[in-house]
Every structure is written in structure tokens, then in C-alpha cells.
Amino acid sequence: MKTKIIKPAENAHQFQLLIKSLLLSGKRCQPDNEIVFSDVIRYDYRTLYKRICKLANVLTSAGVKAGDTVAVMDWDSHRYLECYFAVPMTGAVLHHVNIRLSPDQIGYTMNHAEDSLVLLHDDFAVIAEQLDEQLPGVRGYIQMTDDQPVSTSLHTFGEYEALLDDAAADYDFPDFDENSVATLFYTTGTTGNPKGVYFSHRQLVLHTLNGASTFGSHEGQPLLRSDDVYMPMTPMFHVHAWGVPYIATMLGVKQVYPGRYDPNKLLRLRREEGVTFSHGVPTVLQMILDCDEAENTDMSGWKLLSGGSAATQALAQQMVKKGILLFSAYGMSETCPILTCTFLKHPERDLALSEQMPQRIKAGVPIGLVDIRIVNPDGTEVLHDGEATGEVVVRSPWLTQGYYKEEAKGEELWENGWLHTGDVASMDQNSVLEIKDRIKDVIKTGGEWVSSLELENLISQHDLVAEVAVVGVPDDKWGERPCAMIVAARGEEIDAASIQNYLQQFVDSGQINKWAIPQQIRVVMEIPKTSVGKINKKLIRTQVA
Known part of the structure; x- marks a missing residue:
């Protein structure tokens, strides 16, 4: 296709979409608003x-150069937020270390990422x-501490706050190619080592702009606007805390x-700081509802x-x-x-809140600049009738372009x-969109x-059930059969x-069909979770087997 391209003025600035612009x-519009870290520190924009x-x-000063990889191992904090910006704004790559992986897996990801400097909380x-x-x-x-630094045999450049106290308060952040890699983190799969997922400045800026529009523009989505108070309940190492710290x-x-x-x-922070918007996986939200506060x-x-x-x-x-x-989401x-x-x-907005819930728990509508298709194995699209199912495939400007140093897996x-x-x-x-299952979790x-x-x-929905996970387990006659792992509600027995008997009403x-009723049901004290708080079905299948 032949399109028209007009030559820009010779001195026209080619603006790069860089994180520093966020x-x-x-600081221009709401400079007095606060960044609060627990009961430790608060300061303005x-x-x-x-x-x-x-x-x-x-x-x-520590020798970090453009293109180097800098790792962070910290809880959700003001320091981590500062790293979200300072590291990629210097041209380096921010490696979000998943602190809930095993030590061996943490070591693998740090070597694979080629980390050169680590910002390390004392707890790790x-x-x-x-x-x-x-x-x-x-x-x-660089040591990070909430109280007094612990003694360590590691070679440290110093303690985070002390180093900041001695540093200059201005920095000329450079311009560079917006396609430069800004962040890197690792996602675990069902087999093999964790895979490196990476994102550019351009992708993060576009995701941020679109997220702000999605959360704030539509009357049906009044999630995050200028007068809200934001507190994440998703680890900051997990997909940039869903990108919300950049939006906020x-x-x-x-x-x-x-x-x-x-x-x-x-919950105390929610009450004392006036928090109006948070996000988290269902298991964390359940913990919030079940705690004493x-x-x-x-x-x-x-x-x-x-x-x-x-x-x-x-x-x-x-x-x-x-x-x-x-x-x-x-x-x-x-x-x-x-x-x-x-x-x-x-x-739908006119309905009572309880009547809205069947719609609210679905995955929702594709946001701007996202092209989603539901396809059969041969790539043909299925009908949009709410019944026909297929795999979700997607295109948008902020998807990882592959897996770091694993070209074959990226092509797949x-x-x-x-x-x-x-x-x-x-x-x-x-x-x-309504997610029916993971392909690997559907039971045949x-x-x-x-x-x-x-x-x-x-x-x-059973009154005596607090948590449940269902997996398929091998069966000589039927190929697979459902197996349920259940945690009883506090103080109850099941x-x-x-x-x-309860499931028979749905038959x-x-x-559901009668063969969907699990013949194997285990009542347990706790259901295994992944490093980011989701139900770990891979481990459950192993335990059941």
C-alpha cells in the first residue's frame, strides 16, 4: 500500500516515548500529594x-551504565517505586526479581539476566x-533497610538512604531510542526454567497511557482518577504491579x-490512609475478607x-x-x-450490585489498542455468541516480543x-470475554x-467452603477425572x-454433566499457591498423583 509521508522540518524534534516523561x-498537577511507605516514611511528589x-x-557512582541490568529484591515500598523510574531512566534495565521463587530459581534468573548490581532488602x-x-x-x-542495616558478608556500596543523603538532587536524564529495553522479569511455566519477559520504554509508556484512559475515562470504569488513593496488593515484582504504579x-x-x-x-492502611483503589489476585482478596481486621x-x-x-x-x-x-481485568x-x-x-449500571456480579467477574471488554481473537486450533475465529470457545490470541503495542535469550520459545x-x-x-x-480455563487445565x-x-x-458457593481448586488426574478408564482440593470455612467441617451431594443439583x-462431579475430594488445611499468590495447579496435580 502506498501511503503519503511528508518530510518533517529539519529541526523538528523526534519525541521518544520514554519512562521519564511519565x-x-x-509533580506539576498534584505536587503536594504523598507517597507513603507503611508507618515508616511519607513525602510529596x-x-x-x-x-x-x-x-x-x-x-x-556505582558504575551502572546504559544497557546494564540492575536487580531489585524488595517488598512493595517507596524505594521500589523510585527504582521503577531511576533505573530505566538512566538507560539501564530493571530486573524485577521474583523473591518468592526458590533460591536456585532466583540464582538462575539473576545469572540469565546478567545482573551487575543488586538493590537488596535486608530480609533477602x-x-x-x-x-x-x-x-x-x-x-x-546496595542495602535497603526499614530499621538498621543487618551485618552481611556481601560487597555493598552502602545503605540506600545514606547513599541518597550524600547524592546530588538533580540529574540530566538522557534521551535515547524508545525501543530500548526498560524492564525484565521471569515467568514460571509448567516445565523448565523461568522464562525472561522484557518490555521497552515505548511499550510501558503506551500501556500507562492506555491504562489511565481505561481506568479513568469511562463512566462504567471509575477505577483510578486524580483524587483517588492507591495501594497495591500485588507484588511490585509481578508484571510491574500490573503497571498501576506508573499510571498512579x-x-x-x-x-x-x-x-x-x-x-x-x-486493612489498617486502607482505613488510616483513606485508600480507595487496590488490586490483587483472588486468593489475596479472600485473605483480606477473612482476616480479623x-x-x-x-x-x-x-x-x-x-x-x-x-x-x-x-x-x-x-x-x-x-x-x-x-x-x-x-x-x-x-x-x-x-x-x-x-x-x-x-x-447494567442501574442494577443492584449483587445483580451486576455475574458480569463483574468476567474478564471484561478489550481495552483500547488491543485486538483479541478467539480461535480454533486451525486459526479460524469462533462465533461471538458467549458459548463457542477457543484459544485467546492477541495483538497490541505492549506485548513482549519474545523470551529473553530463548528465540525458539519466542517463536512458539x-x-x-x-x-x-x-x-x-x-x-x-x-x-x-469470559475465560473458561487454561488449555493445560481443561479436564478431558x-x-x-x-x-x-x-x-x-x-x-x-457452598456455605462451608473457604477455598477450592480442581484439577484433572489420570484415570485408566476415562482418561482423566476431576479431583477437588477444598479448605473448609473457619471453624467448620466438611x-x-x-x-x-451439593453438586448433584447442578447435574x-x-x-454440568454427572461425570463432572469429582469422585476424589480432599479436604486440606491449605491449597498450594504460586509465587504470585495464584493456585498452583501444577503442584496440586503432582501431590495428587
Whole structure:
């Protein structure tokens, strides 16, 4: 296709989409708003910018150059937020270390990423000391502490706050190619080592701009606007805390970082700091509702964005009783992550909150600049009737372009020019996406497909069930059969027979087939979780086997 391109003026500036630009509006529009870290420190946006400049000077003094990789091992904190900006703004790459991986996996990711400097919270000093000899590329560490620095055998450049105190409060952040890699983190799969996912400045800026538009522009999505108070309940190492710290900083909203997650502490911060918007995976949201502070905390009007896996009807109804406004989003590590979000059209917004919940727990509508298709194995699209299912494939400007130093796996991810999510879903005529299952988690029994998510949703609505996970286990006769792992509600007892009897009503109504009722049901004290708080079905299948 021949298009018209007009030569720009010789002196026209070719503006690069760099992370540093996201800092401008917040300190201009709402400079007095605060960044709060637990009960340790609070400061305004003017100070945030100065501290980012100071950190950039500290990194430069430590020998960090453009293209180097700088690792962070910290809880959710003001320091981590400063790293979100200072590291990539100097031209280096920020490696978000998943601190909940095993030490061996942490060591693998740090070597694979070629980390040269590590910003290290004292809580992880023991792990770093164990790994230090295995990390020849690491030149040194910067200690982060919430009290007094611990003694360590590691080679350190000093303690974070002390180094910032001695650093200059201005830094001339350079311009460079917007396609330069800004961040790197690792996602775990069902087999093999974690895979490196990377994003450019351009991708993060576009994701931020689109996220701000999605969360603030539509009447059906009043999630994050300039007067809100934001507190994440998703680890900052997990897909940039879903990209929300970048959005919040661009808007200049008050931000509250809790440190290490404790449900009671999170609710106290919600109450004391006036938090209006948070996000987390369903297991974390369930912990919030079940903790002691929940009994005495008014949660009405709290906007909670759920993602990582689908919220169940039971969890949604608990939130209704608390007056929480639940929204859902869908994405994955490879997608930066947000692809879809709850969007309530005008007639739906007039319904009672409890009547909105079936729509609110679905994955939602694709946000701007996202092209989602539901396809059969041969690549043909399925009908958008809310019933036909297929794999979710996607295109947008902020998807990872491959896996770091693993070209073959990147080509597999991008087969036929579409990023393959591995999720099975349907889409209705209003473009609402509903995730049915992961391809690897769908249970095939006797030639029929059974959705593990649907069974979990039904079982979760039993009054005596606190948590549930369903997986397929090998069966000589049927190929696979569903197996359920259940945690009883606090102070209650439950057995397999009562769950099977409960599920019979859904067989009688035609909602599920009789072979979907699990014959193997285990009542346990705790269901295994992944490093980011999602149900670990890989481990459950291994335990059951």
C-alpha cells in the first residue's frame, strides 16, 4: 500500500516515548500529594522526583551504565517505586526479581539476566549470601533497610538512604531510542526454567497511557482518577504491579505502599490512609475478607481490581456484603499485562450490585489498542455468541516480543503473528470475554471437556467452603477425572460426600454433566499457591498423583 509521508522540518524534534516523561504531570498537577511507605516514611511528589534523581546519581557512582541490568529484591515500598523510574531512566534495565521463587530459581534468573548490581532488602540478605559465589556478574549490592542495616558478608556500596543523603538532587536524564529495553522479569511455566519477559520504554509508556484512559475515562470504569488513593496488593515484582504504579505516578495520586503483605496491616492502611483503589489476585482478596481486621473495617466504596485468575461467585458475593466495588481485568506476564477490563454499560449500571456480579467477574471488554481473537486450533475465529470457545490470541503495542535469550520459545509464543495466551475463552456479542480455563487445565474425561474453573465456581458457593481448586488426574478408564482440593470455612467441617451431594443439583438442572462431579475430594488445611499468590495447579496435580 502506498501511503503519503511528508518530510518533517529539519529541526523538528523526534519525541521518544520514554519512562521519564511519565514523571512530568504528577509533580506539576498534584505536587503536594504523598507517597507513603507503611508507618515508616511519607513525602510529596517534589521529593519523589528529587529522590529519583539522587538514586540515578548513586547508580552512576556505582558504575551502572546504559544497557546494564540492575536487580531489585524488595517488598512493595517507596524505594521500589523510585527504582521503577531511576533505573530505566538512566538507560539501564530493571530486573524485577521474583523473591518468592526458590533460591536456585532466583540464582538462575539473576545469572540469565546478567545482573551487575543488586538493590537488596535486608530480609533477602541470607539468600543473596548463599548465591553470591554463583553470581560472578554482580559487582556489588546496595542495602535497603526499614530499621538498621543487618551485618552481611556481601560487597555493598552502602545503605540506600545514606547513599541518597550524600547524592546530588538533580540529574540530566538522557534521551535515547524508545525501543530500548526498560524492564525484565521471569515467568514460571509448567516445565523448565523461568522464562525472561522484557518490555521497552515505548511499550510501558503506551500501556500507562492506555491504562489511565481505561481506568479513568469511562463512566462504567471509575477505577483510578486524580483524587483517588492507591495501594497495591500485588507484588511490585509481578508484571510491574500490573503497571498501576506508573499510571498512579503519572496522575499524581496519593500512593500507599505496605511493605511485606499482611492482611490486617493492609486493612489498617486502607482505613488510616483513606485508600480507595487496590488490586490483587483472588486468593489475596479472600485473605483480606477473612482476616480479623475485616470485622471492624468499613470497606464500602473500596474499588478492587481482581486479576491473575477469575474471581468466584462466592468471593464476589462476599464483596457485595462489604460494599466493595469489584472489577476484573485479564492479562498475563507476556502482555504487560492488561488486555481487558470490566466495563458496565448503562443498563447494567442501574442494577443492584449483587445483580451486576455475574458480569463483574468476567474478564471484561478489550481495552483500547488491543485486538483479541478467539480461535480454533486451525486459526479460524469462533462465533461471538458467549458459548463457542477457543484459544485467546492477541495483538497490541505492549506485548513482549519474545523470551529473553530463548528465540525458539519466542517463536512458539508468536505463532502465525499472534501472541498465544494458552487460555480457553468465549466472547459474547457485546465483546465481553469470559475465560473458561487454561488449555493445560481443561479436564478431558470420557471424550468430554470439563472446565476446572466452572467446577471451582460452583463448589465455592457452598456455605462451608473457604477455598477450592480442581484439577484433572489420570484415570485408566476415562482418561482423566476431576479431583477437588477444598479448605473448609473457619471453624467448620466438611466432607467429600456433602460436596458431591451439593453438586448433584447442578447435574439435575443441566448445568454440568454427572461425570463432572469429582469422585476424589480432599479436604486440606491449605491449597498450594504460586509465587504470585495464584493456585498452583501444577503442584496440586503432582501431590495428587
